[in-house]
Amino acid sequence: MSKIIPFFCLLLTACATLFNGPRQDIPVTTNPPGATVTAEETSQITPSTLTLDRKQDYLLTITKEGYKTEQIKLERVVNGTSACNLLGLSILGTAIDTASGAIWTLVPENIVVTLKPLSEEEKAAEEKRLDTSDLQAQLASLAELKDAKLLTESQYAIFRDLTIHTEKT
Secondary structure, eight states: TTHHHHHHHHHHHTHHHHHHSSSSEEEEEEEESOOOETTTTTTEEESSEEEETSSSOOEEEETTTTOEEEEEEEEEEGGGGGHHHHTTTOHHHHHHHHHHEEEEEESSSEEEEEEOOOOHHHHHHHHHHHHHHHHHHHHHHHHHHHTTTTHHHHHHHHHHHHHHHHHHO
16 A cells, blocks of 8 residues: 555646646637637637647737727636645646646636627727828838938928828818
């Protein structure tokens, strides 16, 4: 019997890494579907499943044209599988699970979001913001051409004025 207990403790080493792995699948569903969900540098169209490292918290951003942007925080919590290390008094198992990230579970584990439509005022403000950023990009392009000496100062002034006037009408 005394030889069985150490063997049993070895079996419990790094349980979370063995059973859960370092990554977790998070299903994301939106109503209406077809929204873009972004976590860090990963973007997908809903419905989808994000596969994320368990080692960190995430802030998911969900966007869809004509709807308010939603943000959902995924937080790490210690999962139950890592309790096997405590039962087995396994410092090595706890270290392995912590290093791999398997000691954590991201919550919520399933995301369902009902998107809220933008009001008419919010739609107008969004369109204005997009128009403004487009104008700024066009003016920046003109400035780059002038700086590269591909436009004279007078040509730049004419094109700048035409661009601003065209955007206002």
